[in-house]
Amino acid sequence: MNQNRPIRVALLGAGSVGSQVARILLENADELAARVGAPLLLTGIAVRNVDAKRDVDLPKELFTDDAERLILGSDIVIELMGGIDPAKGLISLALSTGADVVTANKALIAAHGPELFDQARRVGAQLTYEAAVAGAIPIIRPLRDSLAGDRVERILGIVNGTTNFILDRMHTRGDSLEEALRIATDLGYAEADPTADIGGYDAQQKAAILASIAFHTEVPVELVHREGITEITIEQIERAKAAGFVVKLLAICERVTTSDGVEGISARVYPALVDTQHPLASVHGGNNAVFVQAQAAGDLMFYGAGAGGVETASAVLGDLVSSARRRVNGGPGLGESTHADLPVLEVGEITTRYQIILEVHDRPGVLAEIAKVFSDFGVSVSTLEQRSTGSADGAATPGHADGGSEGGATLVIGTHAATERALSALAEALAAHEASRRVTGVLRVEGAL
Amino acid sequence: MNQNRPIRVALLGAGSVGSQVARILLENADELAARVGAPLLLTGIAVRNVDAKRDVDLPKELFTDDAERLILGSDIVIELMGGIDPAKGLISLALSTGADVVTANKALIAAHGPELFDQARRVGAQLTYEAAVAGAIPIIRPLRDSLAGDRVERILGIVNGTTNFILDRMHTRGDSLEEALRIATDLGYAEADPTADIGGYDAQQKAAILASIAFHTEVPVELVHREGITEITIEQIERAKAAGFVVKLLAICERVTTSDGVEGISARVYPALVDTQHPLASVHGGNNAVFVQAQAAGDLMFYGAGAGGVETASAVLGDLVSSARRRVNGGPGLGESTHADLPVLEVGEITTRYQIILEVHDRPGVLAEIAKVFSDFGVSVSTLEQRSTGSADGAATPGHADGGSEGGATLVIGTHAATERALSALAEALAAHEASRRVTGVLRVEGAL
Numbered sequence: 028m029n030q031n032r033p034i035r036v037a038l039l040g041a042g043s044v045g046s047q048v049a050r051i052l053l054e055n056a057d058e059l060a061a062r063v064g065a066p067l068l069l070t071g072i073a074v075r076n077v078d079a080k081r082d083v084d085l086p087k088e089l090f091t092d093d094a095e096r097l098i099l100g101s102d103i104v105i106e107l108m109g110g111i112d113p114a115k116g117l118i119s120l121a122l123s124t125g126a127d128v129v130t131a132n133k134a135l136i137a138a139h140g141p142e143l144f145d146q147a148r149r150v151g152a153q154l155t156y157e158a159a160v161a162g163a164i165p166i167i168r169p170l171r172d173s174l175a176g177d178r179v180e181r182i183l184g185i186v187n188g189t190t191n192f193i194l195d196r197m198h199t200r201g202d203s204l205e206e207a208l209r210i211a212t213d214l215g216y217a218e219a220d221p222t223a224d225i226g227g228y229d230a231q232q233k234a235a236i237l238a239s240i241a242f243h244t245e246v247p248v249e250l251v252h253r254e255g256i257t258e259i260t261i262e263q264i265e266r267a268k269a270a271g272f273v274v275k276l277l278a279i280c281e282r283v284t285t286s287d288g289v290e291g292i293s294a295r296v297y298p299a300l301v302d303t304q305h306p307l308a309s310v311h312g313g314n315n316a317v318f319v320q321a322q323a324a325g326d327l328m329f330y331g332a333g334a335g336g337v338e339t340a341s342a343v344l345g346d347l348v349s350s351a352r353r354r355v356n357g358g359p360g361l362g363e364s365t366h367a368d369l370p371v372l373e374v375g376e377i378t379t380r381y382q383i384i385l386e387v388h389d390r391p392g393v394l395a396e397i398a399k400v401f402s403d404f405g406v407s408v409s410t411l412e413q414r415s416t417g418s419a420d421g422a423a424t425p426g427h428a429d430g431g432s433e434g435g436a437t438l439v440i441g442t443h444a445a446t447e448r449a450l451s452a453l454a455e456a457l458a459a460h461e462a463s464r465r466v467t468g469v470l471r472v473e474g475a476l
Numbered sequence: 477m478n479q480n481r482p483i484r485v486a487l488l489g490a491g492s493v494g495s496q497v498a499r500i501l502l503e504n505a506d507e508l509a510a511r512v513g514a515p516l517l518l519t520g521i522a523v524r525n526v527d528a529k530r531d532v533d534l535p536k537e538l539f540t541d542d543a544e545r546l547i548l549g550s551d552i553v554i555e556l557m558g559g560i561d562p563a564k565g566l567i568s569l570a571l572s573t574g575a576d577v578v579t580a581n582k583a584l585i586a587a588h589g590p591e592l593f594d595q596a597r598r599v600g601a602q603l604t605y606e607a608a609v610a611g612a613i614p615i616i617r618p619l620r621d622s623l624a625g626d627r628v629e630r631i632l633g634i635v636n637g638t639t640n641f642i643l644d645r646m647h648t649r650g651d652s653l654e655e656a657l658r659i660a661t662d663l664g665y666a667e668a669d670p671t672a673d674i675g676g677y678d679a680q681q682k683a684a685i686l687a688s689i690a691f692h693t694e695v696p697v698e699l700v701h702r703e704g705i706t707e708i709t710i711e712q713i714e715r716a717k718a719a720g721f722v723v724k725l726l727a728i729c730e731r732v733t734t735s736d737g738v739e740g741i742s743a744r745v746y747p748a749l750v751d752t753q754h755p756l757a758s759v760h761g762g763n764n765a766v767f768v769q770a771q772a773a774g775d776l777m778f779y780g781a782g783a784g785g786v787e788t789a790s791a792v793l794g795d796l797v798s799s800a801r802r803r804v805n806g807g808p809g810l811g812e813s814t815h816a817d818l819p820v821l822e823v824g825e826i827t828t829r830y831q832i833i834l835e836v837h838d839r840p841g842v843l844a845e846i847a848k849v850f851s852d853f854g855v856s857v858s859t860l861e862q863r864s865t866g867s868a869d870g871a872a873t874p875g876h877a878d879g880g881s882e883g884g885a886t887l888v889i890g891t892h893a894a895t896e897r898a899l900s901a902l903a904e905a906l907a908a909h910e911a912s913r914r915v916t917g918v919l920r921v922e923g924a925l
Contacts (some may be wrong), residue, residue, distance in 0.1 A: 176793020344625020
């Protein structure tokens with residue numbers, strides 16, 4: 028059926044994604060050959076230890092510990108080792124031979140993407156990485172190709188399944204952060220060391236990648252503002268719920284014009300309040316979703332599994348088949364575009380809204396004092412809710428702040444839009460104010476409907 | 477900045493989508509040139525009447541009534557006239573000169589796609605049509621490229637915004653079908669002649685296109701089973717709501733193995749009950765969404781605006797930029813793939829579930845008689861709810877069917893999965909049975925969670 032010579036495919040790494048990619052390549056060989064127009068020949072799988080136990084039963088003779096030798100003579104190299112070294116050197120070696128490369132390595136693309144894209148462009152090879160962001164969900168290709176004639180204004184992404192699982196458990200079951208994390212670990216959603224997920228580092232890399240593509244601009248990962256979910260309390264979740272919000276860890280990429288008229292972009296990651304009516308609010312469990320606002324297209328959302336070996340393998344194979352088809356047809360790669368080269372703004376420059384939960388001394392005049400702090404920082408109050416918290420068990424009861432001298436009151440204050448700089452300075456001033464006992468929660472509100 | 481010669485773009489049609497495409501091409505010329513690597517030069521806009529009033533103010537000198545002359549000498553032709561003639565001949569003319577073609581013409585792609593794709597393949601040109609299905613939502617490219625290495629099992633799509641708007645109004649506001657249609661017409665969601673939308677013809681064309689791509693098989697539009705929403709009553713909507721369902725007009729494409737072991741595909745359009753917890757249930761107003769189940773990727777959903785001039789223009793421009801980039805880079809088109817060539821099965825072969833609402837005579841033994849009809853057709857009952865409807869105003873009150881001789885009872889019967897053939901025969905037999913007064917509703921249940 029296929030007159031064309033086989034496309035030689037080398038696989039680097041045989042973890043949860045790599046072993047599924049190998050399995051599907053072998054099991055669906057005929058179907059894939061028909062789609063490509065030539066057989067896809069898996070020439071080998073490079074691993075550190077060829078005798079290690081694998082999730083999937085694969086032919087032993089495919090394994091090798093000599094990645095460099097495997098790469099030489101390959102048409103397409105699939106890199107699923109993760110991490111910077113030796114992945115970067117091996118990808119560079121593959122590109123130097125003119126091979127196309129498919130990778131799921133978000134850390135590498137976020138840190139060294141531009142250098143590798145340049146190398147690929149020079150040799151006319153393709154470097155694709157659909158699996159690096161939001162697992163199985165097609166998002167890189169839609170942003171780069173389908174929206175190529177549009178102007179992306181904003182992306183709000185739930186791009187880390189572990190933290191979404193944890194926050195969803197806290198919201199729907201009332202688990203504490205610690206309980207939810209333990210369950211996530213037991214179920215395999217969280218790594219033994221969960222820092223990359225709950226610290227927001229994983230989402231930070233993905234935000235850098237999404238912003239780069241959406242805005243045609245190099246976005247170094249260290250310019251992406253990052254806050255994790257480690258400080259989120261069940262009290263915050265419950266207050267959010269009562270107010271019609273859900274807390275989500277968001278990767279936010281947007282075009283921004285500062286008050287000084289500077290046009291730039293912002294990429295940032297933090298937990299934020301999202302209205303329960305927003306499409307992102309109904310993304311449950313370990314799922315991911317990317318909400319895109321474009322000038323012409325309006326609001327789009329891409330939803331699906333954000334992780335998992337076989338799910339991520341789907342994205343890897345999509346890139347592989349596309350590269351292989353172009354090899355058969357003789358076309359060059361498309362390359363990345365960073366022509367816009369917009370400045371990446373500090374988080375202080377961006378405009379957002381805060382919800383601040385503040386425990387204050389319950390004595391006459393306290394509301395006026397707090398209101399003056401807001402006014403001093405030029406921030407307008409949008410909503411204000413007040414409760415007495417004088418009772419020993421801390422249960423909220425209806426009360427008044429300008430009342431007795433014992434106990435305290437809790438103020439839940441929503442602000443109008445203001446710069447992050449003004450809002451964070453305000454929050455600090457409130458914490459230091461002698462009328463306040465404790466700032467129990469500061470969260471931004473995103474995804475206005 | 478751009479050393480490359482301009483890409484010559486001809487536009488056929490200046491309706492709501494065409495005028496927006498022209499506007500964006502002119503207004504965003506610099507940005508688009510940077511993305512493509514060469515200027516996109518709009519050489520003209522072919523229309524029937526060059527003096528007609530347009531939605532958008534465009535330079536008068538661009539307009540011509542000589543489409544053929546405009547096409548000759550173009551690199552890329554954008555066809556936004558709609559309909560079969562003269563669109564088909566003009567696209568064929570453009571392809572014969574080696575020009576790439578971008579179209580939003582679902583009727584043409586559904587009816588004559590294979591012939592035009594063949595022609596494009598022979599000359600190495602590209603024929604792209606992202607805008608033909610689900611407006612601004614990137615769905616064609618994700619299905620064709622991102623999921624190219626996966627195996628799509630099922631697609632459930634809300635692909636017609638007009639009917640979704642109408643059904644959503646009925647569900648959320650209690651409007652009758654007539655009221656909701658009138659509002660849709662007033663708001664510009666529905667055409668003066670709404671037959672194509674409410675009759676399901678528009679969704680039928682889109683189902684044929686989606687099934688062709690997902691299953692690598694030619695799917696003639698006339699093999700897509702079609703039912704519209706014209707028979708849907710507010711009573712059915714309200715019963716659905718009470719039972720935890722919402723009624724959606726679905727385009728369904730799935731791989732099917734019949735009881736005889738025949739592997740094939742089914743493409744069909746009908747209003748169906750969808751569980752309110754299903755992601756498709758929360759697609760409101762005129763929006764579209766396509767829910768895809770793939771073997772490796774699992775469940776994905778693509779959501780956004782399904783229609784609208786500027787939104788659809790976004791999809792057209794995405795195709796245009798992709799084609800233009802490949803022209804600059806020198807690559808050939810990707811072509812369509814129909815290698816799988818699976819049989820398209822009759823709707824009778826597929827397996828589904830029914831919800832049947834039946835008014836019966838309220839007399840002893842009636843339940844046993846009805847139960848026997850189910851058993852005769854080999855269909856198992858999953859749920860059964862019964863209400864007396866003896867009162868004059870028809871209000872449902874708790875009651876019993878095996879009771880008095882006056883009045884009637886309403887049975888709401890949910891079936892287990894069975895073939896469409898058995899289920900439709902069963903529904904006919906129930907309607908004809910002497911114990912039944914009226915079958916007030918038969919709807920399929922789709923999207924099991």
